[in-house]
Amino acid sequence: MKTSIHRSSRGGRRSAAAVALSAVLALTATACGDDGSGSAGDKGADGSGKGKVVFWDNNGGVRTDIWKEIIADFEKANPDIEVEYVGIAATEYQSKVDTALQGGGLPDVGGVGAAMLAGFAAQNALEPLDDRLGKSSLNGKLNEDMVKSLKAAGGRDDTLYSIPTSANNGVLYYRTDLFEQAGLDEPTTWDNFYEAADKLTDKGKNEFGYTIRGGAGSIAQALDAMYGQSGITSFWDSGNEKTTVNDPKNVAALEKYVGLFKKVTPAADLNNDFTKMVAQWDSGTIGMLNHNLGSYQDHVKALGVDKFRGIPQPVGPGGKRVQVSNPVDGLGLFKSSKNKDAAWKFIDFATSKAENSKFNEAAGQVPSNNDAAKDAWVSKAEPTKLAAEALSDGSTTIVQLPYYLPDWNTISKTDNEPAFQKVMNGSMSAKDFLDTLADQLNEAQTEWNEQKG
Numbered sequence: 001m002k003t004s005i006h007r008s009s010r011g012g013r014r015s016a017a018a019v020a021l022s023a024v025l026a027l028t029a030t031a032c033g034d035d036g037s038g039s040a041g042d043k044g045a046d047g048s049g050k051g052k053v054v055f056w057d058n059n060g061g062v063r064t065d066i067w068k069e070i071i072a073d074f075e076k077a078n079p080d081i082e083v084e085y086v087g088i089a090a091t092e093y094q095s096k097v098d099t100a101l102q103g104g105g106l107p108d109v110g111g112v113g114a115a116m117l118a119g120f121a122a123q124n125a126l127e128p129l130d131d132r133l134g135k136s137s138l139n140g141k142l143n144e145d146m147v148k149s150l151k152a153a154g155g156r157d158d159t160l161y162s163i164p165t166s167a168n169n170g171v172l173y174y175r176t177d178l179f180e181q182a183g184l185d186e187p188t189t190w191d192n193f194y195e196a197a198d199k200l201t202d203k204g205k206n207e208f209g210y211t212i213r214g215g216a217g218s219i220a221q222a223l224d225a226m227y228g229q230s231g232i233t234s235f236w237d238s239g240n241e242k243t244t245v246n247d248p249k250n251v252a253a254l255e256k257y258v259g260l261f262k263k264v265t266p267a268a269d270l271n272n273d274f275t276k277m278v279a280q281w282d283s284g285t286i287g288m289l290n291h292n293l294g295s296y297q298d299h300v301k302a303l304g305v306d307k308f309r310g311i312p313q314p315v316g317p318g319g320k321r322v323q324v325s326n327p328v329d330g331l332g333l334f335k336s337s338k339n340k341d342a343a344w345k346f347i348d349f350a351t352s353k354a355e356n357s358k359f360n361e362a363a364g365q366v367p368s369n370n371d372a373a374k375d376a377w378v379s380k381a382e383p384t385k386l387a388a389e390a391l392s393d394g395s396t397t398i399v400q401l402p403y404y405l406p407d408w409n410t411i412s413k414t415d416n417e418p419a420f421q422k423v424m425n426g427s428m429s430a431k432d433f434l435d436t437l438a439d440q441l442n443e444a445q446t447e448w449n450e451q452k453g
Contacts, residue, residue, distance in 0.1 A: 018345055029249060043107075044127075047339035049078040053346055056096070058105075058111025058329075060087025062275065062294070066362040074349045081342045091216040091273055094119075094409055101125055101394040105334075108343040112162040112332030114153035114403040115412075120332070121154045122406040127333040132344050133160065138351060138369075143167070145353040146368050149328045155404040155448075161348050162330035164368035166360050168292040169387035170323050171225050171310040178287050187288060190229050190314045194256075200287035201264040210416030211280055212257075218420050219412045222254060223324045223401070224313065231251035231317040233397045235446040241449065243441045245445040246434035254423075254430040261424045270421055292326060296383050310383030312390040321396040325402060328368075405444045414441060 100106040108283045146164035153163045187193040213221045228248035281289040282302035315321045356371035367373040390396045422428035428443030
C-alpha cells in the first residue's frame with residue numbers, strides 16, 4: 001500500500017483507477033451476463049420494451065432478498081420482460097461500474113446514489129430521466145427534496161440522472177438494557193456519549209462502549225462525528241472555495257473521536273466495514289454503534305425492540321445538532337442500454353407506492369414515494385420516525401457534502417480510507433490527515449468552479 005495519499009490531479013486519479021481496475025473487467029462482464037458492448041459514451045437504444053434487462057444492485061447481499069421479491073412482482077406484472085439480478089457488495093460497486101465504463105459490460109439499470117452519481121454522469125454514462133419521469137405516473141409523487149438532491153449531485157444543469165428510491169440518515173444506536181444497568185443517561189449529547197463509551201467498557205469481559213468504523217465507509221462516519229462536535233455548519237467557507245474539514249475545531253473533534261479506538265472499542269474495528277461492525281454489535285456486548293437507518297431491521301432481528309434504540313446524532317455546542325448529509329439512493333438507466341424502454345419500466349415499477357414501501361420497510365429507510373411514506377410501518381419504526389422529525393423540526397442542521405464533485409467518491413474512499421486507518425493507529429496525526437484531505441477537496445472544487453465558469 002502506498003504511504004502517500006496525495007494525488008496531483010483528478011485526471012491522475014482517474015487514470016490510476018482505470019489501470020488498477022482493468023484486471024477485473026472480464027469478471028465484471030461475466031457477472032452481468034452482458035456481451036461487454038456497453039461502455040461510457042455508447043448511446044444505446046430504446047429497444048422493444050420487452051426482453052431482458054440486467055440490473056446491478058449496489059448493495060448486494062444486504063438487499064438481495066427484497067430486490068428479488070420486487071423483481072418477481074415486476075415479472076408477474078410484465079411477463080414479456082425478464083430482469084437479471086446481479087448483487088454487488090457496496091464496497092465493490094463503484095469499481096465494477098468504473099471498469100465497465102472503461103471497457104464495456106454495463107448493465108441496463110443500476111443502483112446510482114448521490115455519492116457516486118457525479119463521477120458516472122461526468123463520463124456521460126447515464127441517461128437523462130427528466131422526460132421519462134414527466135410522462136410517468138410517478139411524476140409529482142416523488143419526494144421533492146430527494147429529487148433535488150440527486151439533481152444537484154449530478155452536477156449538470158439540474159438534470160435528473162437517477163430516480164430516488166430512499167433516503168438514509170445517520171443514527172446513534174444504543175443498548176438501552178446496558179445503559180439502564182449502568183445508570184447512564186441517554187446519549188443525546190456528545191458529553192453523554194463519551195461518558196457512556198468509557199463507563200460501558202470492560203476489556204477483560206470483552207465489553208466495549210462503542211464500535212468505531214475503520215474499514216470501508218469510514219470517512220463519512222468520521223466527518224459526521226467531526227462536524228457534530230465542532231458545530232461548524234458549512235462544508236465550504238463563505239467564499240465557497242476552501243473546505244472547512246481542517247478547521248482547528250474539526251481537527252480537535254477528530255482527535256477526540258479517534259482517541260476512542262482500542263480504548264473503548266474492539267481492536268477489530270480498524271478493518272471493519274458496516275456489515276462486520278453491525279454484526280459485531282448485534283452479537284456482542286457493545287454499548288453504542290453509529291450507522292444509518294439501513295441496519296435497523298438487523299438490530300430488531302438480533303436484539304428485539306426492547307434492548308436498543310436508534311436516535312438522531314448527539315447535540316453539540318449550544319444544544320444544536322449538526323450532521324453531514326447522507327446520500328440519497330436511487331436507480332439509474334445506463335445510456336449504453338439497448339433496451340431502455342424495458343429498463344425504464346422496471347425503474348418506474350420499483351419506485352411505485354407498493355414496491356417502494358416494501359423496499360424501504362425491509363431496508364428501514366425513508367421512502368422516496370410520497371404515498372409510500374404515509375404507510376403505517378414508517379411511524380412504527382422508531383429510528384425512521386425520529387430521523388424524519390429531526391430533519392423537519394428545526395433541531396438539525398445538515399452539512400451538505402459535495403457529492404457533485406466527480407472525484408468525491410474517490411477522494412473520500414480510495415484516497416483517504418487507508419490514511420484514516422493510520423490516524424487510528426497513531427502513525428499519522430489528525431491534522432496531517434485533514435490537511436491532505438482539504439488540499440484534495442480544494443483542488444477538486446477549484447476545477448469544478450472553473451468548469452462551471
